[in-house]
Amino acid sequence: MLVREGTRRLLEQSPGITVVGEASDGASAVSRALLLRPDVVLLDIRMPGLNGVEATAEIKDRLPRTVVLIVSAFDDDDYVRAVFEAGASGYVLKTIGAEELADAVRRVYAGETVIHPVIAHKVARLLAHPPQLPRDDLHLTEKEVEVLRCVCRGLRNKEIAAQLSISVRTVEGHLETIFGRLGLRSRTEAAMYAATHGWFGGDGQ
Numbered sequence: 471m472l473v474r475e476g477t478r479r480l481l482e483q484s485p486g487i488t489v490v491g492e493a494s495d496g497a498s499a500v501s502r503a504l505l506l507r508p509d510v511v512l513l514d515i516r517m518p519g520l521n522g523v524e525a526t527a528e529i530k531d532r533l534p535r536t537v538v539l540i541v542s543a544f545d546d547d548d549y550v551r552a553v554f555e556a557g558a559s560g561y562v563l564k565t566i567g568a569e570e571l572a573d574a575v576r577r578v579y580a581g582e583t584v585i586h587p588v589i590a591h592k593v594a595r596l597l598a599h600p601p602q603l604p605r606d607d608l609h610l611t612e613k614e615v616e617v618l619r620c621v622c623r624g625l626r627n628k629e630i631a632a633q634l635s636i637s638v639r640t641v642e643g644h645l646e647t648i649f650g651r652l653g654l655r656s657r658t659e660a661a662m663y664a665a666t667h668g669w670f671g672g673d674g675q
Contacts, residue, residue: 477512477541477571484572496520500528508536510579513558515542515549523552524658530557531624537578541571545588552662555622560584608651617644622661622669 474492481487491506493499495518503511511529515522526538539560540553553561559578562571563586574584610618613634620630627645631638645657654660 480568481572481575484568484575487572487575494518496522496525499525500532503529503536504532507533510537510539510575512539512541512575515540515544515553523549523556523662526553526558527556527624527658527661531626539574539578539584545586550589555661555664556658557624561589562586563588610648610651614644614648617641618648618660618664618669621645621657622664624661 474494478489478492482489490508491502493502496513497519499511499513499517500520513522513525517525520528522540522542526540529536529538537560538558539562540558541562541564542549543564545563550561560574560583562574562584566574566586577584613636616634617630620633625633627638627641630636630641634641645660648660649655652660652663654663
């Protein structure tokens with residue numbers, strides 16, 4: 471809470487930036503974003519309820535014009551890959567100064583991708599590893615792989631059905647099979663799993 475209040479005060483003192491709201495957990499962050507429709511949302515990675523990756527994916531799905539900037543103390547490879555897969559436009563560490571944070575907010579709002587040097591090094595290393603398809607021992611069919619690829623691109627069931635020329639019910643059936651074989655519970659977890667294992671590449675292709 472102290473960190474959140476400190477961040478709000480720092481941004482409120484920055485020219486050109488207006489803080490319209492704040493939230494104490496991931497689900498509240500999503501609901502507040504849907505209500506207030508801000509230009510930029512700052513999220514941490516580890517939050518009660520929805521984590522930063524899940525909240526980012528939900529906000530970008532519902533508010534595609536809203537930009538998400540991750541501000542976190544964590545720089546794990548899995549988080550880095552997954553959060554950009556979810557649609558974040560920037561990732562900075564909490565060690566940056568007030569002016570740097572305000573500058574990051576302005577830059578992502580202007581359409582730039584802002585990455586802390588430590589995170590940039592991780593991104594470069596992750597991109598150096600070529601993407602792979604799901605392992606054969608997972609026994610996913612070609613159509614299931616295509617559905618999973620669409621999920622990683624952020625498509626909803628109706629959009630997947632239209633793109634693959636199948637019914638929504640068939641998409642739902644494929645997703646149930648994918649979740650079962652990967653031991654997952656949701657499409658967000660599936661996208662995160664694929665991202666952290668380097669499947670399809672950073673844009674789901």
